[in-house]
Amino acid sequence: MIASGPSGFYNAPVTKFLFASSGLATLAGAMYGSGRGGGPLSIVGAVFGLGSASAALFGSLVVYGLRVVERRLGSRKTAAHVAVAFGAYALVPAWAWVAGSGANGGFGFAVLAPVFALLVAYGALVPPTLRVRVVGVTVSDAALLPLLAALLVLAAAPRALVPAAIGLAVGVVLRDDDADLPFARWRFPDALVALVAKLFLPLLASRSPVSASSSSASSFANRLQPQPQQQQHQQQRPRPPPVISEDSVNTLVAMGFERSAVVTALTSNGGSVERAAASLVS
Helix, strand or coil: CCCCCCCCCCCCHHHHHHHHHHHHHHHHHHHHCCCHHHCHHHHHHHHHCCCCHHHHHHHHHHHHHCHHHHHHHCHHHHHHHHHHHHHHHHCCCHHHHHHCCHHHHCCCCCCHHHHHHHHHHHHHHCCCCCEEEECCEEEEHHHHHHHHHHHHHHHCCCCCHHHHHHHHHHHHHHHCCCCCCCCCCCCCCHHHHHHHHHHHHHHHCCCCHHHHHHHHHHHHHHHHCCCCCCCCCCCCCCCCCCCCCHHHHHHHHCCCCCHHHHHHHHHHCCCCHHHHHHHHHC
C-alpha cells in the first residue's frame, strides 16, 4: 500500500501486538457471541473486536500499514499512544448510554482508538510518494491508509465513531510535545519497559528481512559445500563479527537502554534483538 520499508513487523512489536490482539478479539466475539451471557471471551470480543470478518480484514490492513509509524516513533512512544488512547476511550462511560446498554450495545471497537491516534502520526511522518487520479480526483498513496480506516468507521457507524474520534484527539495531543496536559509526554517507566521486553519481546519481535534472506542464502550455500569428510583437513577461518543494523540499535534504545550498552549486547549476542534485550534486563 505504501513504501514503508521492510515487510512484516520487523522493529514493530507494539503494532504486531495490536494486529494480533484485534484479530483474536474479533474471533472470540464470533465464536462466543457478543452478549454478557457468553462469558469473558464474549465481552472481550464485543469491546475489542471489530464485529465481523470483513471488518477485521480491513482493520488488519490498516494496522499492518501503521508499522512504519512505530519504526519512526520508536516502540516506547508507540506504546504510549496505544495506552493513552485505550485509557481515554475507557473514560467515556457516556458512550454506553448513547449507544445502548450491555457490552454489545455500549463499548465496542476499542481498537480503533489507538489506530486513529497512530493515524495522526502517520499523516505527519509518511510523505506521499505517488499520486494517481481516481474518478477525476487526485489521491496520494499516503492517503489510502486513512481512507481505508474512514471506510471502516463508516461501515461500523455509529458505534465506531466515538473510539475513532477519541483516537484522533489523543493523536493530535500527543503530536504536540509542548501540550500542557499530564499525559502529553507520558511514557512507560523504565522498569516496566524492561520487564515487558524480557517477557514479551521474544514473542513479538520479528526477524530482520536481511537476516532472513542471509539465513536462506547460507542454507543454500551449505548444501553446495563439500561433505564433512571432504573438508576435515581444511583450516577453519575465524568468524567475522556480526553486522549490527541501526534498526536493531534504535529498537532497543527506544525501550530506554543506553546506546553503548545496546551495541555491546547486540555484538555479544550475534545481532539478535531478542537475546540482546534479555541480556540487558538480566
